[in-house]
Amino acid sequence: MRRVIVIILSFILVSAFCNQIINSKQEKEVLERSPYYLSFASIGAISLESRLDCWARIKKTSTSEEIRQSMENILETLNFPVNSKGFVNRKYPLSMTFCSSYGDFRIQLTGQSDEQSGETYFILSLVSSKSSSSYLRSLPKILSDGSNLDWTSYYLFTGRIDHSLSTESQQKILHTVMKTLESEVVESFHEKNIVSMTGYSQSIEKISPPVLMGKKKYNVQVAARSNWKEGKTYIYIGSPLIMQNY
Numbered sequence: 103m104r105r106v107i108v109i110i111l112s113f114i115l116v117s118a119f120c121n122q123i124i125n126s127k128q129e130k131e132v133l134e135r136s137p138y139y140l141s142f143a144s145i146g147a148i149s150l151e152s153r154l155d156c157w158a159r160i161k162k163t164s165t166s167e168e169i170r171q172s173m174e175n176i177l178e179t180l181n182f183p184v185n186s187k188g189f190v191n192r193k194y195p196l197s198m199t200f201c202s203s204y205g206d207f208r209i210q211l212t213g214q215s216d217e218q219s220g221e222t223y224f225i226l227s228l229v230s231s232k233s234s235s236s237y238l239r240s241l242p243k244i245l246s247d248g249s250n251l252d253w254t255s256y257y258l259f260t261g262r263i264d265h266s267l268s269t270e271s272q273q274k275i276l277h278t279v280m281k282t283l284e285s286e287v288v289e290s291f292h293e294k295n296i297v298s299m300t301g302y303s304q305s306i307e308k309i310s311p312p313v314l315m316g317k318k319k320y321n322v323q324v325a326a327r328s329n330w331k332e333g334k335t336y337i338y339i340g341s342p343l344i345m346q347n348y
Contacts, residue, residue, distance in 0.1 A: 136236070137283055137306055138259045138339050141324075144282045145275045147261035147337050154228045154238045155258070155345055158251035164222040166191060169198050169213040172249070176224065179248030180241070182209060206231045224251065239309060257310075257341040267335045272297040272326035279324050279339065288318055298325040300343065310341040 142149050164172070170189065177184050177200065188202045197214035208229045215222045226245075230238065242255045267275070269292050276299050280287055285303035292298070300323045302312060312321040323340040325348050338348045 137309075138341070141279045141282045141339060142259075142261040142337065145263065145278050145337065147263050150231075150260045150262055152230045152238055153258040153260070153346070154241060154255060155226070156242060156245070156253045156255040157223060157225045158245075158249070158253045159224070160222040160251070161220070162222065163217060163220055164196075164213070164215045166196060166198065169196070169215060169222065172222075172224065173198060173200055173211055173213050176211060176226070176245065176249050177209075179245060180209075180228075182207075226253075256343065256345045258344060258346055259339040259341075261337040261339075263335040263337065264333070265335060266328045266330045266333050267326065268328075269295075269297060272328065272335065275337070276324050276326055279337070280322070283322055285322050288320060295328040295330070296325065296348070298323065298344075306341075313342045 138152075139149060160172075173189075174184055183202070183204055185202055188200045190199045190201075192198070195214055195216065197212060199213075200209070200211045202209055210227045212225045213222065214225075228238065228241070238257060242253045245251065245253050263275075273290075273292070276290075276297055277287070280299060280301055280303075283301075283303045284305040285301035287299050287301045289301075290297070290299040300320050302319050303310070303322055307321060310321040312319045321342040323338075323343045325338040325340075325344060326335055327338075327348055328335045336348070338344055
């Protein structure tokens with residue numbers, strides 16, 4: 103009987119170990135298929151985090167209770183634990199903010215009622231320490247289906263090179279990133295220790311729909327910022343554009 107139990111336990115352990123190897127392999131394959139992961143790899147950058155910023159609105163004002171209910175619905179749609187201590191209220195303007203962490207994710211969700219426009223706004227920021235963008239990419243559809251709101255989404259992927267680079271070197275590595283993304287450079291600028299380029303790539307249009315600004319079309323922005331004190335250079339890839347300060 104003891105021998106049978108040992109055999110069963112051994113089988114369970116071997117199966118669990120095999121499943122872990124398969125899951126790790128599948129996760130690695132997902133990462134390697136990401137054009138943003140490949141972009142960081144092409145310049146030898148370490149991927150630091152992925153970020154999703156999105157917003158939606160309701161064409162009516164809301165009470166504090168209605169904002170709270172809508173926010174809880176959004177969090178439940180994301181399968182994010184709702185902790186009542188995470189909510190902070192403000193009366194002027196009427197708004198509510200929820201901040202929390204769960205696993206590899208940090209979340210901030212804000213709801214605000216605007217009397218002047220007669221609308222209610224929701225702004226969501228979700229940051230992951232993992233470089234995979236597949237989960238973040240799936241969230242806008244999950245949010246739209248679960249909350250019945252139309253969400254506008256922007257992504258930011260951050261990486262790091264452990265060297266301070268000159269402006270010329272920053273320009274070279276950003277051109278390499280744009281080449282990896284098969285993007286033409288539409289505009290570029292540099293100042294002090296920062297270089298930025300915006301462009302359009304047909305190859306990533308399905309995962310990064312373009313935006314129009316005037317007559318120009320964009321769906322990717324890349325930037326490099328050298329920190330001479332740290333001796334490091336930070337690389338940013340925005341999809342379709344960088345919305346955060348860098």
